[in-house]
Structures are given as C-alpha cells and as structure tokens.
Amino acid sequence: MANMSTELAVEAHGLVKHFGSTKAVDGVDLAIPAGSVFGVLGPNGAGKTTAVRMLATLLRPDAGSATVLGHDVVRDADKVRGLIGLTGQFASVDEDLTGSENLVLIARLYGYSRPAARARAAELLHAFDLDEAADRQVKTFSGGMHRRLDLAASMVTSPRVLFLDEPTTGLDPRSRNQVWDIVRVLVDDGATVLLTTQYLEEADQLADRIAVVDHGRIIAEGTASELKASVGSGSVHLRLVDPAQRPLAQEVMGRELGVDVQTTSDTSALSARIDGARSAASLLPALLDAGVEVSELSLGQPSLDEVFLALTGRPVDDESDEEQVA
Amino acid sequence: MSTAVPHPEPDGVATRERAPHTETNPLRAAISRRDQPTPPGPVANALTFGWRALLKIKHVPEQLFDVTVSPIIFTLMFTYLFGGAIAGDVQTYLQYLLPGILVQTVLIITVYTGFTMNTDITKGVFDRFRSLPVWRPSPIVGALLGDTVRYSIASTITLGLGFLLGFRAGGGVIGVLSGVVLLLVFAFGLSWIFTALGLVMRSPNAVMGTSMMILMPLTFASNIFADPSTMPGWLQGWVGVNPVSHLVTAVRGLMDGTATFTEVSWALVAAAALTAVVAPLTMRLYRNRS
Ligand SMILES: Nc1ncnc2c1ncn2[C@@H]1O[C@H](COP(=O)(O)OP(=O)(O)O)[C@@H](O)[C@H]1O
Ligand SMILES: [Mg+2]
Numbered sequence: 347m348a349n350m351s352t353e354l355a356v357e358a359h360g361l362v363k364h365f366g367s368t369k370a371v372d373g374v375d376l377a378i379p380a381g382s383v384f385g386v387l388g389p390n391g392a393g394k395t396t397a398v399r400m401l402a403t404l405l406r407p408d409a410g411s412a413t414v415l416g417h418d419v420v421r422d423a424d425k426v427r428g429l430i431g432l433t434g435q436f437a438s439v440d441e442d443l444t445g446s447e448n449l450v451l452i453a454r455l456y457g458y459s460r461p462a463a464r465a466r467a468a469e470l471l472h473a474f475d476l477d478e479a480a481d482r483q484v485k486t487f488s489g490g491m492h493r494r495l496d497l498a499a500s501m502v503t504s505p506r507v508l509f510l511d512e513p514t515t516g517l518d519p520r521s522r523n524q525v526w527d528i529v530r531v532l533v534d535d536g537a538t539v540l541l542t543t544q545y546l547e548e549a550d551q552l553a554d555r556i557a558v559v560d561h562g563r564i565i566a567e568g569t570a571s572e573l574k575a576s577v578g579s580g581s582v583h584l585r586l587v588d589p590a591q592r593p594l595a596q597e598v599m600g601r602e603l604g605v606d607v608q609t610t611s612d613t614s615a616l617s618a619r620i621d622g623a624r625s626a627a628s629l630l631p632a633l634l635d636a637g638v639e640v641s642e643l644s645l646g647q648p649s650l651d652e653v654f655l656a657l658t659g660r661p662v663d664d665e666s667d668e669e670q671v672a
Numbered sequence: 673m674s675t676a677v678p679h680p681e682p683d684g685v686a687t688r689e690r691a692p693h694t695e696t697n698p699l700r701a702a703i704s705r706r707d708q709p710t711p712p713g714p715v716a717n718a719l720t721f722g723w724r725a726l727l728k729i730k731h732v733p734e735q736l737f738d739v740t741v742s743p744i745i746f747t748l749m750f751t752y753l754f755g756g757a758i759a760g761d762v763q764t765y766l767q768y769l770l771p772g773i774l775v776q777t778v779l780i781i782t783v784y785t786g787f788t789m790n791t792d793i794t795k796g797v798f799d800r801f802r803s804l805p806v807w808r809p810s811p812i813v814g815a816l817l818g819d820t821v822r823y824s825i826a827s828t829i830t831l832g833l834g835f836l837l838g839f840r841a842g843g844g845v846i847g848v849l850s851g852v853v854l855l856l857v858f859a860f861g862l863s864w865i866f867t868a869l870g871l872v873m874r875s876p877n878a879v880m881g882t883s884m885m886i887l888m889p890l891t892f893a894s895n896i897f898a899d900p901s902t903m904p905g906w907l908q909g910w911v912g913v914n915p916v917s918h919l920v921t922a923v924r925g926l927m928d929g930t931a932t933f934t935e936v937s938w939a940l941v942a943a944a945a946l947t948a949v950v951a952p953l954t955m956r957l958y959r960n961r962s
Contacts, residue, residue: 402803406960428708428805438796440724442731454720455806457709473702483731499800501703531699 355380355507355538356401360410363396363562370396372562373410378540378555380415380506383533385553386542389654393562394542395435398511401540402432414507431505433496435512435542441485445476445495448484452502470498475524490521497528508532510541514548526551546573546653558657566657576656581619582626584633585642589613595638602632608655614641619652714807721814726821728788735784739822743777743830750897751837758898763838770834771851771924772896775916777830778823778855779891782863783883785819786870790879793871809955816863823859827852843929851926854939858919861946868954890916915942 358376362369371393378384386394399405401412403423411418417425432438439448446467453463471480474494479487484495493513500508510529514522529539529552543549549556550570558566558573566573582603586595592609596616599607603625607618620626626645633640712720729736750773755765789812792798801811831839831848841848866883873879893910900911911917918938925931 399799404799404802424805427803428711430803432800432803434796434799436796438798438800440728440792440797441795442728443724444731447727451720451724452800452804454723455712455717455801455804457712457716459709462709469698469702473698503708504703504706528699528703531697532703535700535704537703 353379354413354416355382356384356412356414356540358401358410358412361397361400361407361412362409363393363400363405364408369393369562371400371407374559374562374564376412376557378538380538381533381536382554383529383539383541383552385549385556386540386559387544387546387549387556387653388542388559389544392559394559395511396562397559398432398434398509398540398542402430402509403427404432429506431500431503431508433493433500433508433510433513435515439484439492439495439499442483444479444481444483445471445487445491446480448495448499449502452499456503466502470501474498474528488521490517490524493517493521493525494528497525501532504535505537507538507540510539512542512544515544522548546570550574558653560654560658566653573653576653580621581617581646581652582629583642583644583646584616584629584640586614586616587639587641591638592616594636595633598632598636598638599629602629617652619656620645711805714810717807717810718813718817721811722817723814725788725815725818729818729821736822736825738784739777739781739826740829742780743773743826744833746777747773747830747833747837754897766834766837766839768899768924769897770830770839771927772894772920774827774830774834774852775855775920775923776891776896777826778859779862779887779916781822781826782819782859783866783880783887784822785815785863786866786868786873786879786883787876788815789867789870790873790876794875808959812867812954812958816860816867819863820856820860823856824852827855841927841929843925843927843931847926847929847931851923854926854936855919855923858915858939858943861943861950864947864950864954868950868957871954871957890914895920915939915946918942 354377356376356378358374361371361374361376363371374393374397376384386397388394396405400407401414401419403419403426406420411420413419414426415429417429419426440451443451446464449467449470450463453466454460458466468480471477474497476491476494476498479491479495484492487495497510497513513529514525517525526548529541533539539552541549541552553570555567556570556573557564566576582599584595584599586592592613596607596609599616599618603618603620605618605620607616609616630640630643633643747770750769751762751766755762755769759765759768789798792801792811798811831852843851865886866879869882870879873882889910893907894914894917895911896916900908900917903911915938918935919942922931922935922939925935
C-alpha cells in the first residue's frame with residue numbers, strides 16, 4: 347500500500363459531495379499514476395468542478411477520502427496546497443491588476459523575495475507569450491491571454507500535480523492549441539495533470555486515461571481508444587435538403603454501412619458509427635443513386651454525445667431523470 | 673478497483689505527440705521543476721494581500737471618489753444647509769458635526785470590504801488564494817489592512833476641510849490623532865460584519881444593498897447630526913444603545929480634549945465585541961465556503 351501511494355499522484359476512494367438534493371459527486375474512485383494526464387470527460391453538471399475542488403482542498407468531501415502524492419486533502423490540506431496548481435473553470439486572476447502584478451502577487455505569497463518574484467513573473471510572461479501584456483490590466487486581455495495568464499499563475503512554483511478544469515472551454519482553436527502545447531510540455535517534465543473537459547477530442551489529444559462522468563459517477567474509464575472502441579472509432583454525419591427523405595436516406599445508409607443509423611431531434615440529420623473512413627466511401631454515390639438530396643456529409647470522431655449515447659442509452663442533454671424532479 | 677491499476681510503464685504514453693525537445697524552449701525552461709522558496713510567515717502573507725489592495729487603489733482610482741468626494745459634500749451640505757437651523761449658527765454646528773461626519777465617512781467605506789471580497793469570490797480569485805499554501809486568514813486580514821489606507825485618506829480629507837472651515841480641536845494634535853485611531857479600530861471591528869456578508873451573499877450588489885441597510889440606522893439614527901435630547905423617546909432609546917453614538921461621543925471628546933475614560937472605553941468595548949463575535953464567524957464561513 348505504501349509502495350502504491352508513492353506511484354499514484356492522485357488517489358480517491360468513494361468521494362461524495364451533495365448539495366441539498368443534488369448529488370454533485372456521488373462516489374468517485376480515482377487512481378492517477380504520477381506523470382500521466384488523466385482526463386475527466388462529462389457534460390455540464392456532471393460534477394467535474396465539484397470533484398476538482400475537493401481534490402484541490404477547496405471543498406470538504408461529505409464522505410470518502412482522497413490523497414495527492416500521498417497527502418490527505420482534508421488532514422494535510424496545507425501540504426497538498428504546496429504541491430498542486432489549480433486553474434479553475436473560470437479564470438481566477440485579478441482583473442484590476444496587470445499581468446505582471448498578478449504573477450508577482452502569487453510568487454510573493456509562495457515566499458519569493460521582491461526581486462526574485464519580479465524575475466519569476468517576467469520569465470513566466472515570456473514563456474506564456476504574454477510579454478506585451480505584462481503591464482496591461484487583465485480586464486483588457488483576450489480570452490486566450492486570460493487563460494494563459496491563469497495557467498502561468500498556476501505554475502509559479504512548478505507544481506507536481508496540476509488540476510485544469512475545462513481549460514479550453516470558450517477558447518478559439520489557436521488558443522486551444524497553445525493550451526494543449528502547455529499541457530504537453532508540463533507532462534514531459536514529469537508533472538501529473540488532471541484535466542476536465544466536455545470534448546472527447548481534447549481528452550483524446552491529451553489524456554492517457556479518460557473517465558467519463560455523469561451525475562457524479564464514473565460510468566466508464568479507459569484509454570481514448572478503449573472508449574472509442576465502445577462506440578466505433580468514427581462516425582458519419584448526414585444532413586438532408588428535405589427532411590421528408592429521412593426514412594429513405596436511413597434505409598440506404600443502413601444498407602451501405604451495415605450498422606444502425608441514428609436519428610436525432612434534428613429532423614434533417616442522420617448519423618452512424620463507422621470503423622473507418624473507407625467504409626463510408628460508397629455512401630455518397632449510393633445516396634445520390636437513390637435520389638436523396640444531400641446538403642452535408644461529414645466524417646468525424648465520435649463526439650461526447652455519441653459516447654454518452656453508447657454508454658447510457660440517452661443523449662447528453664436528456665434531463666428526464668432525477669435532476670428534473672430535484 | 674479494477675480501474676485503479678496504474679500504468680504498466682511510462683513508455684505506454686510515449687507514442688502520443690509530444691512538444692518538441694529543445695532546451696531553449698522558454699516554456700519548458702519556465703515550468704521545469706525548481707526548488708520552492710521558504711514559505712513566508714503569516715504577517716508576510718497578510719502584508720502581500722495588503723499590497724494587492726493598494727495596487728487595486730492605484731489601478732481603480734475611481735474607488736477613491738467616494739472616499740474623497742462624499743466627506744466633502746456631507747460636510748459642506750450639513751454645515752451650511754442645516755447648521756443654522758440645528759445649532760443656531762454655522763460655526764457652533766461645525767464644531768459639533770465634524771467628528772460625527774468623520775465617523776460616518778469612514779464607516780460608510782467599511783462597506784466596500786465586503787463588496788470587494790464578494791467580487792473576488794464571484795470572479796474566482798478567492799479560489800486561487802485558497803488553493804495556495806498561505807496562512808488561511810491572510811486574504812481577509814490583508815484586505816482589511818488595505819482598507820485602513822482608504823480610511824486614512826478619507827479622514828485626512830474630512831479633517832482638512834473641517835479645519836479650513838474653522839473647526840477648532842481643543843484636544844490638539846494628540847486629541848485629533850487618537851480620535852482617528854479609535855475610529856480606525858472601531859471600523860476594523862465593524863468591517864468583519866460586512867466581510868461575513870461578502871462571504872455569504874450571492875452578488876457584490878446584494879452585499880452593498882444589505883450593508884447599507886445595516887449602516888443607515890447605525891449612522892443616521894445616532895448623535896452624529898443632532899443632539900438626541902430633541903428626539904422622541906423611542907429614538908433616544910436606540911441612539912443611547914447605538915455603539916456608533918458611543919464612538920462619536922468618544923471621538924468628539926478626544927478632539928475636544930474633554931474625553932472621559934468611560935466614553936473611550938465604551939467605543940473600544942464595542943470594537944472588541946464586534947471582533948470577538950464576528951471575526952471567528954467570518955473565518956468559519958471562509959473555511960467552509962463551498
Ligand atoms: N455550490 C453549489 N451549491 C449547490 N449546487 C451546486 C454547487 N456547486 C455545484 N452544484 C451542482 O452540482 C452539480 C455538479 O456541478 P459541477 O461540479 O459544477 O459540474 P460540472 O463542473 O461537471 O459542470 C450541478 O447540478 C450543480 O448545479
Ligand atoms: Mg464545471
């Protein structure tokens with residue numbers, strides 16, 4: 347047991363947090379090896395932020411226990427705080443201060459001397475491509491700059507374990523790629539990252555292992571390929587000019603691909619899981635031969651929605667169960 | 673427990689695309705593992721947060737507008753508008769009013785403590801502070817320290833204007849300074865209430881509204897503006913127990929050079945009681961915030 351806890355950066359057993367009748371986190375077990383990226387994938391309200399806040403010592407669990415690098419998040423909270431970095435879902439830097447002042451503030455709180463804090467702030471600003479923003483108030487930053495400063499603030503002392511709560515939600519693709527690069531460098535350097543996201547693609551790009559969460563519980567865990575295997579490695583999406591042709595298109599698609607074709611609430615759309623682009627190659631000619639007017643045909647990775655549908659049998663936004671009553 | 677099996681070997685992850693290995697990469701250099709500095713003590717932590725409060729004053733000087741303009745308006749308005757009616761002549765009234773206006777000005781500013789704290793919470797800045805290995809009460813203590821700077825600015829302006837208009841302090845420099853210090857001590861105690869509100873209320877504006885509702889009866893239904901002996905009995909009852917009245921009496925006495933030990937003690941007891949009761953409650957709310 348002692349041996350195991352030295353290998354695990356984050357470990358949780360039966361973590362629970364309820365808010366009134368909302369079971370935000372409802373019995374979560376985690377075992378995240380040091381030096382890896384762990385993705386927590388789930389829709390809005392799944393309990394990702396609540397779980398991260400408990401692991402980062404901001405919230406006391408109602409039940410269960412968790413350790414970070416072997417230190418209990420409740421009993422040794424101060425020790426844990428000295429080892430972790432946290433970038434919350436909503437940027438947590440002071441909008442009134444400049445980029446540089448924000449980092450100097452954090453560095454001073456860690457115990458850097460005034461000159462050392464200034465030097466550290468300058469180094470981080472340069473590394474995070476924020477040189478020109480050093481003396482600007484954060485409220486003038488773009489979304490991507492804001493996020494990068496937030497990340498820089500989490501790395502003032504190079505934490506061994508970093509919690510990133512939806513680090514790319516709301517970012518443009520370029521900023522998102524920058525954040526991804528930062529995570530890769532971090533892990534290369536031996537840090538452990540727990541990252542929450544709503545995008546399967548992001549978890550796929552970054553995470554060694556992924557836990558899919560729903561209603562405060564982990565409903566599946568594995569590598570990205572294991573998860574994708576459970577839903578098919580890709581999908582084809584079809585959009586029709588005329589919704590009335592949907593039954594016809596569904597029949598053609600089912601025949602050509604040899605799989606179940608899903609319909610959604612969008613009356614002119616259809617989608618199906620496939621094992622690779624090749625199997626979809628004959629689909630377009632077949633549809634055209636049958637007289638189906640296609641407005642859009644696209645191939646893609648399975649989305650979170652599709653993973654969800656496969657794992658739970660219901661779409662992500664289906665709130666028909668207990669949540670509605672609560 | 674089947675899911676809890678750690679990675680068989682670190683190489684299992686090496687197939688994924690990784691950032692380029694260049695030692696000159698500034699990002700890699702900046703986030704590579706480094707020694708942690710020695711953790712600073714509680715006082716250093718609190719002073720750092722105080723420094724932050726000063727930076728905010730520097731960047732948002734508008735917040736000093738209330739601090740500087742409202743005492744000027746209050747002093748001028750009450751002295752010249754009501755002075756004659758309340759006390760017979762303007763000079764006599766100024767002599768009575770100025771210490772009270774000083775108290776009112778500073779107490780109104782205490783409300784901003786809770787407002788600022790709530791803004792930090794709603795913006796997520798507090799989460800960052802709470803995730804750092806710092807002395808737990810330091811963000812709050814630091815904010816209160818920063819506030820004393822604002823109180824001092826407001827006091828200086830109010831007193832300066834008062835002297836310009838002809839206020840004479842029988843207690844001399846010592847009397848005036850001890851009056852201000854007593855006021856700062858009381859303000860520190862009172863601001864714990866607004867800090868607690870800042871921790872529990874949902875939005876900065878809700879904090880502001882509620883705080884003002886608490887402050888109004890404390891300042892207006894007191895002996896700041898008029899001698900309570902002309903008030904109806906029920907109001908006299910409240911004014912008599914209102915801690916702000918005791919504070920105003922003590923500050924007046926100190927500035928006038930006629931303060932008694934009892935007057936000053938009452939104000940100190942009120943400040944101590946506020947701190948003793950509300951500060952632990954505030955810290956409890958702070959620790960248990962979800
Ligand atoms: N402080 C809180 N008080 C009450 N309910 C909360 C609180 N925080 C989160 N919740 C509820 O807990 C559930 C999980 O929320 P959250 O952890 O934020 O999910 P996610 O980050 O996955 O979107 C949601 O139903 C949310 O409304
Ligand atoms: Mg969240």
